[in-house]
Amino acid sequence: MNVKLSPVSGSVVAAQGFEAAGVFCDIKRLGTGAGSEKGAKRDLALIVSDRPASVAGMFTTNQICAAPVKVCLPRVKQGRAQAIVVNSGNANACTGKQGLKDALAMASFAEQALRLPRGTALVGSTGRIGLPLPMDNVRAGIVEAAVELGGTTEHARHAAEAIMTSDTRRKEVAVEFRLSGKTVRLGGICKGAGMIQPGMSANGSRPPARPLHATMLCFLTTDAAVSQRALQAALSEAVAGSFNRITVDGDMSTNDTVLLLANGAAGNARLELAGRASSKRNQDFHTFQAGLSHVCLELAKMIVRDGEGVSRLVTVRLNGAKTAEQAEAAARAVANSALVKTSWHGGDPNWGRIIDALGYSAATVQEDKVDLGYSAPGSRKIIWSLKRGQPTRVTFKELCAAVAPKEFDLHIQLNLGRCGTIIYSADLTEEYVAFNKGDVSDPSSLGG
Amino acid sequence: MNVKLSPVSGSVVAAQGFEAAGVFCDIKRLGTGAGSEKGAKRDLALIVSDRPASVAGMFTTNQICAAPVKVCLPRVKQGRAQAIVVNSGNANACTGKQGLKDALAMASFAEQALRLPRGTALVGSTGRIGLPLPMDNVRAGIVEAAVELGGTTEHARHAAEAIMTSDTRRKEVAVEFRLSGKTVRLGGICKGAGMIQPGMSANGSRPPARPLHATMLCFLTTDAAVSQRALQAALSEAVAGSFNRITVDGDMSTNDTVLLLANGAAGNARLELAGRASSKRNQDFHTFQAGLSHVCLELAKMIVRDGEGVSRLVTVRLNGAKTAEQAEAAARAVANSALVKTSWHGGDPNWGRIIDALGYSAATVQEDKVDLGYSAPGSRKIIWSLKRGQPTRVTFKELCAAVAPKEFDLHIQLNLGRCGTIIYSADLTEEYVAFNKGDVSDPSSLGG
Numbered sequence: 001m002n003v004k005l006s007p008v009s010g011s012v013v014a015a016q017g018f019e020a021a022g023v024f025c026d027i028k029r030l031g032t033g034a035g036s037e038k039g040a041k042r043d044l045a046l047i048v049s050d051r052p053a054s055v056a057g058m059f060t061t062n063q064i065c066a067a068p069v070k071v072c073l074p075r076v077k078q079g080r081a082q083a084i085v086v087n088s089g090n091a092n093a094c095t096g097k098q099g100l101k102d103a104l105a106m107a108s109f110a111e112q113a114l115r116l117p118r119g120t121a122l123v124g125s126t127g128r129i130g131l132p133l134p135m136d137n138v139r140a141g142i143v144e145a146a147v148e149l150g151g152t153t154e155h156a157r158h159a160a161e162a163i164m165t166s167d168t169r170r171k172e173v174a175v176e177f178r179l180s181g182k183t184v185r186l187g188g189i190c191k192g193a194g195m196i197q198p199g200m201s202a203n204g205s206r207p208p209a210r211p212l213h214a215t216m217l218c219f220l221t222t223d224a225a226v227s228q229r230a231l232q233a234a235l236s237e238a239v240a241g242s243f244n245r246i247t248v249d250g251d252m253s254t255n256d257t258v259l260l261l262a263n264g265a266a267g268n269a270r271l272e273l274a275g276r277a278s279s280k281r282n283q284d285f286h287t288f289q290a291g292l293s294h295v296c297l298e299l300a301k302m303i304v305r306d307g308e309g310v311s312r313l314v315t316v317r318l319n320g321a322k323t324a325e326q327a328e329a330a331a332r333a334v335a336n337s338a339l340v341k342t343s344w345h346g347g348d349p350n351w352g353r354i355i356d357a358l359g360y361s362a363a364t365v366q367e368d369k370v371d372l373g374y375s376a377p378g379s380r381k382i383i384w385s386l387k388r389g390q391p392t393r394v395t396f397k398e399l400c401a402a403v404a405p406k407e408f409d410l411h412i413q414l415n416l417g418r419c420g421t422i423i424y425s426a427d428l429t430e431e432y433v434a435f436n437k438g439d440v441s442d443p444s445s446l447g448g
Numbered sequence: 449m450n451v452k453l454s455p456v457s458g459s460v461v462a463a464q465g466f467e468a469a470g471v472f473c474d475i476k477r478l479g480t481g482a483g484s485e486k487g488a489k490r491d492l493a494l495i496v497s498d499r500p501a502s503v504a505g506m507f508t509t510n511q512i513c514a515a516p517v518k519v520c521l522p523r524v525k526q527g528r529a530q531a532i533v534v535n536s537g538n539a540n541a542c543t544g545k546q547g548l549k550d551a552l553a554m555a556s557f558a559e560q561a562l563r564l565p566r567g568t569a570l571v572g573s574t575g576r577i578g579l580p581l582p583m584d585n586v587r588a589g590i591v592e593a594a595v596e597l598g599g600t601t602e603h604a605r606h607a608a609e610a611i612m613t614s615d616t617r618r619k620e621v622a623v624e625f626r627l628s629g630k631t632v633r634l635g636g637i638c639k640g641a642g643m644i645q646p647g648m649s650a651n652g653s654r655p656p657a658r659p660l661h662a663t664m665l666c667f668l669t670t671d672a673a674v675s676q677r678a679l680q681a682a683l684s685e686a687v688a689g690s691f692n693r694i695t696v697d698g699d700m701s702t703n704d705t706v707l708l709l710a711n712g713a714a715g716n717a718r719l720e721l722a723g724r725a726s727s728k729r730n731q732d733f734h735t736f737q738a739g740l741s742h743v744c745l746e747l748a749k750m751i752v753r754d755g756e757g758v759s760r761l762v763t764v765r766l767n768g769a770k771t772a773e774q775a776e777a778a779a780r781a782v783a784n785s786a787l788v789k790t791s792w793h794g795g796d797p798n799w800g801r802i803i804d805a806l807g808y809s810a811a812t813v814q815e816d817k818v819d820l821g822y823s824a825p826g827s828r829k830i831i832w833s834l835k836r837g838q839p840t841r842v843t844f845k846e847l848c849a850a851v852a853p854k855e856f857d858l859h860i861q862l863n864l865g866r867c868g869t870i871i872y873s874a875d876l877t878e879e880y881v882a883f884n885k886g887d888v889s890d891p892s893s894l895g896g
Contacts (some may be wrong), residue, residue, distance in 0.1 A: 037846075039680025058524065061806045061808075062804065062807040063807040063808075063812070063813045063814070063815070064803050064804060064806065064807030064813065065807070069671045091800075093804075094800060094803055094815065094837060096837065096838055114452030128569045129800025129801075129803070129804065130799065130800050130801075132837060195786065195801075198707065199808070206841070208530070214570060221592070249786040249787060250785070250786060251785055251786060251787045251801070251804065251805065251808070252804070252807075252808040253804060254803075254804050254807060277859070281667075337698070338697040338698055338699060338786070338880070338884070339642065339643055339697060339884055340699060342881050342884035342885045343884065343885065343886055345881065345885045346884075346886040348886035350886065351540060351577075351578065352539075352541070352576070352578050353577075353643075353699070355512050355542055355577070355578065355610070355702075356510065356643065356699065356700070356701060356702050357667060357699065358511075358512065359510040359511040359512030359513070359700075359702060360509075360510045360511075360647070360699070360700040364510070364511070365511045365512065367511070367512045367542065368544070389542060389544065390544055391578060395690065415882055418563045425766070428786070428881055428882060430878040430881045430882055432786070432790070432881075433790050433793065433876055433878045433880075433881055434878055436787055436790035436794075437791065437793045437794030437796065438790075438791055438794040438796035438798065
């Protein structure tokens with residue numbers, strides 16, 4: 001099915017009925033005072049729909065999960081929400097009962113400032129672990145953000161900036177498509193650079209495959225009319241193929257969250273789960289899924305490209321595994337191997353390290369069956385370095401050229417079965433280590 | 449039981465009846481010609497017993513296993529051997545049928561040069577993956593080594609040098625102890641610096657716990673008289689508590705090998721498996737086990753200390769897990785987390801990253817039960833940073849002081865059960881990345 005998606009500006013405010021704001025309220029207590037001072041990085045974002053919206057969410061499966069995740073879980077399950085308030089600079093994780101109280105208070109402040117019913121605001125946090133939120137600052141920030149709300153690209157940009165931590169650039173995407181004659185928009189913002197290997201589920205319970213592992217946050221809005229069940233199904237599918245397929249450093253955060261609000265302002269015939277509706281409506285659902293999956297994948301790849309110290313995005317395309325779980329295990333062993341990642345950094349087509357990682361993975365691998373090759377991103381023109389476990393006649397120079405670009409695909413064919421997977425990974429650089437070894441002179445550097 | 453172990457010099461030739469040599473034969477084809485030229489690093493080692501010995505071995509559980517491992521497996525099973533020949537600079541891994549032929553030829557050359565019966569020499573290789581062994585050089589090296597064999601500490605030192613790859617220093621240990629009135633010696637050499645997280649078993653089959661992950665090589669000799677079954681049991685136990693408990697980068701090699709020869713020259717009453725013999729003989733077995741375990745642990749820690757770019761050795765002592773497998777999973781998640789390892793490098797007591805890693809591990813963890821603390825190596829004086837998931841009153845300065853030394857212990861108490869484990873880990877440094885990103889201008893840098 002060919003779905004026409006047109007890029008539009010405005011990310012979270014591209015869809016009708018949504019407004020956003022991003023302000024500085026000194027969550028890190030830098031002492032520069034509240035208010036969006038010149039030069040101070042915004043640290044509190046607000047996203048609001050002008051009417052109640054269906055909501056879907058995906059959350060970290062880390063057993064140590066942050067207070068905002070605990071607050072969002074039941075609210076998303078309830079199915080309706082209207083606002084999202086997010087802070088950066090403090091993760092509100094490992095903060096015990098006080099943390100939970102603070103996350104609830106943060107939601108309440110937003111509801112009060114926006115005059116929304118209780119329980120309709122969702123919360124997100126990212127930053128340092130184990131420190132209490134400075135609630136006076138949070139409250140002041142929310143009040144200011146509520147005043148500054150607006151629907152321009154600049155408003156969306158401020159929100160995208162406010163959720164950044166170690167990110168070096170904003171991450172925004174939005175698209176427009178048609179659903180039964182109506183124009184629908186869907187857009188989002190996200191953040192994440194380190195502690196990135198999300199493994200999210202809709203209810204925080206672990207997926208059947210083994211637990212994966214960021215703080216990454218993503219907030220999506222659409223003016224499509226979608227039932228809550230259809231919205232959750234679509235988001236689960238989109239996240240499974242995007243955020244849950246990326247890894248920067250193999251560490252899964254306590255705060256990973258994706259939230260999607262669908263307010264129905266576009267006036268399309270309400271989407272229901274595929275299979276439960278007419279074929280026309282089914283087609284509409286598929287179109288919506290395609291739009292949502294596209295936006296999530298674009299945002300997810302932005303996270304890898306902007307990963308801490310990252311200089312290369314490598315798409316690991318593994319096929320021929322015996323089972324889906326084995327495909328996953330084999331691809332992640334390669335994508336998370338320190339030796340493979342450092343060789344990518346060096347532009348070194350080191351197949352020995354790749355086959356070594358495959359060999360110690362939980363997947364069944366046979367040395368004399370493995371094919372390894374490289375291509376440009378998405379290209380089917382593959383340069384094979386290894387066929388059936390043996391080096392091909394491709395020269396070392398040619399292989400170096402294949403792994404020299406900032407982005408390339410690594411093709412692995414195990415030739416043992418029919419299961420495959422894709423993992424978006426990154427190299428491991430001196431800059432990653434330098435950034436993360438922290439600055440001990442600054443106690444506030446505690447946490448992820 | 450208190451076992452008296454006295455350190456002695458000579459490592460692999462400390463025990464009676466053993467001789468060793470280490471020579472340069474240009475395995476990397478540097479073109480400087482054969483012969484131990486001044487300045488050229490030795491790359492071929494020979495260790496020989498003057499009589500047939502019992503043999504035990506432990507080998508990588510990587511499914512992609514190198515040719516020398518494939519040659520050793522059946523020979524060790526047979527139970528008797530008399531010589532070990534090892535090269536560095538080339539792993540003879542992923543070299544197909546030719547590789548297997550070469551490993552067998554290497555053993556044959558040694559047997560011929562030493563006039564030993566066929567099948568009595570064992571082989572080991574470490575270095576680049578995927579390149580054929582230069583057999584003319586190997587043969588010339590073996591002939592020269594056989595001529596240079598001797599029983600002095602210098603001979604042992606040459607052998608220890610010859611097996612080094614990215615190691616910056618030799619790794620040698622030997623001890624002396626008493627068995628039923630006889631003086632027994634046991635010593636060894638090892639190598640390993642990167643691709644270090646061994647998970648070895650006696651037969652290459654995977655252990656019940658999930659596969660772990662170096663090239664590390666270790667060669668041990670003793671003049672104790674030990675039955676083959678008792679020797680294998682003792683070595684399995686010693687490796688489980690030493691080499692299989694270390695990690696530098698989480699990557700398990702295709703070549704990991706530990707070999708132990710016991711030639712009986714000390715004249716002690718032959719040791720049998722504990723429980724099958726008299727209580728006096730049982731005590732002797734325990735003494736032998738204590739000596740072997742000590743030597744293996746000292747050698748294993750040397751590998752971590754000399755790990756690529758390593759600046760800190762951190763002993764992760766995890767307790768209170770529900771099962772042994774969960775203890776293992778939790779401790780390894782922490783010991784292999786890129787974020788935890790970079791914080792160790794920075795001297796940053798970042799408990800947020802540690803609890804995050806525990807939370808995404810396959811072990812059951814409850815935030816409000818976790819205790820985290822630090823001590824000097826082996827000390828019971830623990831400074832707790834976290835009790836029941838909450839920060840203690842210990843100051844940030846005190847915690848920084850606790851993680852500042854080159855070596856410290858990290859204590860994790862999950863408070864959920866009675867199972868525990870110990871993992872010897874290291875920090876992740878810019879130097880590790882710089883070293884491993886390789887030099888693309890040199891095609892011989894291919895491999896692990």
